[in-house]
Amino acid sequence: MSPAITQVQLAxxxxxxxxxxxxxxxxxxxxxxxxFAVFVVATLVITVWAGRQTKDAADFYAGGRQFSAFxxxxxxxxxxxxxxxxxxxxxxxALFGYDGFLYSIGFLVxxxxxxxxxxxxxxxxxxxxxxxxxxxxxxxxxxxxxxxxSTIVVSIFYLLAQMAGAGVLVSLLxxxxxxAGKVGIVALVGVLMIVYVTIGGMKGTTWVQMVKAVLxxxxxxxxxxxxxxxxxxxxxxxxxxxxxxxxxxxxxxxPGLKYGLTTTSSxxxxxxxxxxxxxxxxxxxxxxxxxxxxxxxxxxxxxxxAIGIIGGFYLMTIALGFGAAALISKQEIVESNPAGNxxxxxxxxxxxxxxxxWGAILLATISAVAFATILAVVAGLTLxxxxxxxxxxxxxxxxxxxxTEKEEINAARYATIGIGVVSIGLGALxxxxxxxxxxxxxxxxxxxxxxxxxxxxxFWKRFTTQGALWxxxxxxxxxxGLVLFSPVVSGKATSMFPDVDFHWFPLENPGIISIPVGxxxxxxxxxxxxxxxxxxxxxxxxxxxxxxxxxx
Amino acid sequence: xxxxxxxxxxxxxxxxxxxxxxxxxxxWYLLYVLLSIYADDFMGTKxxxxxxxxxxxxxxxxxxxxxxxxxxxxxxSAELDPKAEAIKSRMEGGA
Numbered sequence: 050m051s052p053a054i055t056q057v058q059l060a061x062x063x064x065x066x067x068x069x070x071x072x073x074x075x076x077x078x079x080x081x082x083x084x085f086a087v088f089v090v091a092t093l094v095i096t097v098w099a100g101r102q103t104k105d106a107a108d109f110y111a112g113g114r115q116f117s118a119f120x121x122x123x124x125x126x127x128x129x130x131x132x133x134x135x136x137x138x139x140x141x142x143a144l145f146g147y148d149g150f151l152y153s154i155g156f157l158v159x160x161x162x163x164x165x166x167x168x169x170x171x172x173x174x175x176x177x178x179x180x181x182x183x184x185x186x187x188x189x190x191x192x193x194x195x196x197x198x199s200t201i202v203v204s205i206f207y208l209l210a211q212m213a214g215a216g217v218l219v220s221l222l223x224x225x226x227x228x229a230g231k232v233g234i235v236a237l238v239g240v241l242m243i244v245y246v247t248i249g250g251m252k253g254t255t256w257v258q259m260v261k262a263v264l265x266x267x268x269x270x271x272x273x274x275x276x277x278x279x280x281x282x283x284x285x286x287x288x289x290x291x292x293x294x295x296x297x298x299x300x301x302x303x304p305g306l307k308y309g310l311t312t313t314s315s316x317x318x319x320x321x322x323x324x325x326x327x328x329x330x331x332x333x334x335x336x337x338x339x340x341x342x343x344x345x346x347x348x349x350x351x352x353x354x355a356i357g358i359i360g361g362f363y364l365m366t367i368a369l370g371f372g373a374a375a376l377i378s379k380q381e382i383v384e385s386n387p388a389g390n391x392x393x394x395x396x397x398x399x400x401x402x403x404x405x406x407w408g409a410i411l412l413a414t415i416s417a418v419a420f421a422t423i424l425a426v427v428a429g430l431t432l433x434x435x436x437x438x439x440x441x442x443x444x445x446x447x448x449x450x451x452x453t454e455k456e457e458i459n460a461a462r463y464a465t466i467g468i469g470v471v472s473i474g475l476g477a478l479x480x481x482x483x484x485x486x487x488x489x490x491x492x493x494x495x496x497x498x499x500x501x502x503x504x505x506x507x508f509w510k511r512f513t514t515q516g517a518l519w520x521x522x523x524x525x526x527x528x529x530g531l532v533l534f535s536p537v538v539s540g541k542a543t544s545m546f547p548d549v550d551f552h553w554f555p556l557e558n559p560g561i562i563s564i565p566v567g568x569x570x571x572x573x574x575x576x577x578x579x580x581x582x583x584x585x586x587x588x589x590x591x592x593x594x595x596x597x598x599x600x601x
Numbered sequence: 602x603x604x605x606x607x608x609x610x611x612x613x614x615x616x617x618x619x620x621x622x623x624x625x626x627x628x629w630y631l632l633y634v635l636l637s638i639y640a641d642d643f644m645g646t647k648x649x650x651x652x653x654x655x656x657x658x659x660x661x662x663x664x665x666x667x668x669x670x671x672x673x674x675x676x677x678s679a680e681l682d683p684k685a686e687a688i689k690s691r692m693e694g695g696a
Binding site: 150151155160288289292300303304305322350353360588596599 | 650
């Protein structure tokens with residue numbers, strides 16, 4: 050599979066000009082708007098309810114640690130399955146067949162890293178943020194500053210992609226084409242996310258994730274069922290029809306269809322594959338979910354639920370993507386959106402019957418599900434970054450641990466508003482940008498800056514503060530720097546700035562370089578440290594991380 | 602406590618399970634990625650119906666992911682949880 054598909058296709062989900070709106074969607078606008086409104090009102094009610102139960106910092110940051118493993122498993126799935134998963138993978142499969150499916154696999158396998166190495170020790174040794182674990186046995190202020198910085202950078206990149214995507218997607222589905230209208234939608238999403246997080250905290254956000262996960266799985270199950278019904282539940286026939294209708298024949302079912310496999314694109318794909326599989330366990334908005342359950346065992350079980358739910362979902366993307374390829378002409382998909390991003394809503398329309406009420410209802414439902422998906426992911430990301438700002442940077446660095454709980458939560462609320470405003474601004478500016486690099490970059494930065502430090506902290510006795518700082522900042526700067534000088538940003542028609550060319554790094558994904566750099570710098574930084582690792586602290590961390598003794 | 606034999610056993614029970622398995626599934630995933638790039642003829646071989654090697658290996662990745670998750674859960678419940686519980690209750694009782 051080619052990186053060009055993976056990155057451009059999936060992350061860019063929302064960006065190309067789409068025409069679904071112009072024809073079908075505008076007639077269905079009242080229905081789509083009503084369903085959106087129902088979702089928004091329902092989640093706001095949940096948020097206000099959760100807000101009234103949010104009394105202390107553990108409620109705000111960690112939802113009171115009272116969610117069950119199943120509830121948190123649902124919420125983790127909700128946080129993880131973004132618009133890129135739902136619309137992007139379906140679209141990539143619809144246009145490029147097998148290559149789109151390869152992506153699902155990386156996203157799923159990545160969970161094993163979280164399960165085997167990260168979830169339980171993190172739950173045992175941290176309190177509210179990723180920084181808690183990284184700073185546990187280090188000098189607090191520098192390491193927390195670094196952890197907070199990388200949390201916010203990863204989240205903002207991820208957030209920016211979702212925000213801009215939300216604006217474009219929703220405006221397409223609603224048939225809004227004016228610039229003012231699109232900016233208005235981005236602003237609406239931003240305001241909603243600020244409300245969810247400031248009022249509902251982790252409790253409200255977790256419930257929103259659960260509702261969204263149920264809607265997403267429900268909508269996907271319905272479409273999958275309808276697709277399979279058309280093919281008498283014979284998956285082989287479905288694949289055959291898809292291959293035939295795609296005009297590609299059996300090549301549609303084989304790897305490497307879309308782009309010629311040059312050396313560069315092959316290496317780029319390996320790079321992306323590594324970033325995906327190692328990035329998940331370093332994504333801050335996923336990691337803080339493990340604090341919402343009472344203990345490490347529940348954290349482990351919630352990852353298991355998430356693997357089941359997410360795995361099931363990605364299996365269903367086969368039916369969605371190949372179903373769209375089999376039932377809709379390629380021309381129609383591409384005309385609606387060159388990147389295939391509206392394939393799933395289009396499929397819903399076709400399954401119900403174009404020009405029929407049933408088709409309109411299905412289209413509206415799937416569109417509303419996509420909207421719910423984006424809103425929930427955006428809320429999760431905002432919470433992760435404002436928590437880290439308040440807990441790591443404000444309370445422990447600026448106030449040196451002297452802030453009261455109330456001050457800390459207030460700082461988190463203000464940070465939420467700040468991050469919300471920034472992402473509304475960036476989202477409005479970025480709505481025509483190619484965000485391909487942003488999502489891939491979020492994964493690559495997470496894998497380069499966060500994962501090495503997490504693993505060294507938990508499992509390497511000699512790891513020092515200097516090692517942690519080198520690894521976080523080194524991974525961060527390498528990943529972000531390489532993307533800046535990659536074709537994602539300049540030099541190609543699909544770049545953010547297609548008119549200028551200052552790229553010299555050939556790959557779109559920096560992972561193959563920046564991840565080893567992150568690990569290596571952590572190692573070298575430690576060996577060159579003047580100070581020795583605090584053996585007593587490590588002993589304490591090790592016992593605590595494996596047994597939960599003294600865990601919050 | 603960290604130097605006790607009891608804790609050493611817990612650590613060994615976790616690491617000797619999680620570390621090799623991590624190396625294993627990452628290698629298996631990378632093998633699959635590399636095959637997809639460099640062995641397209643092999644991957645395109647039809648096995649049954651319209652299912653080719655690539656598809657079956659892809660589904661196998663799903664299957665192994667589910668199996669490893671299940672296996673780790675079983676190992677944890679049987680080997681790790683009781684040991685961790687015992688140490689924790691002793692430390693917290695003693696403290």
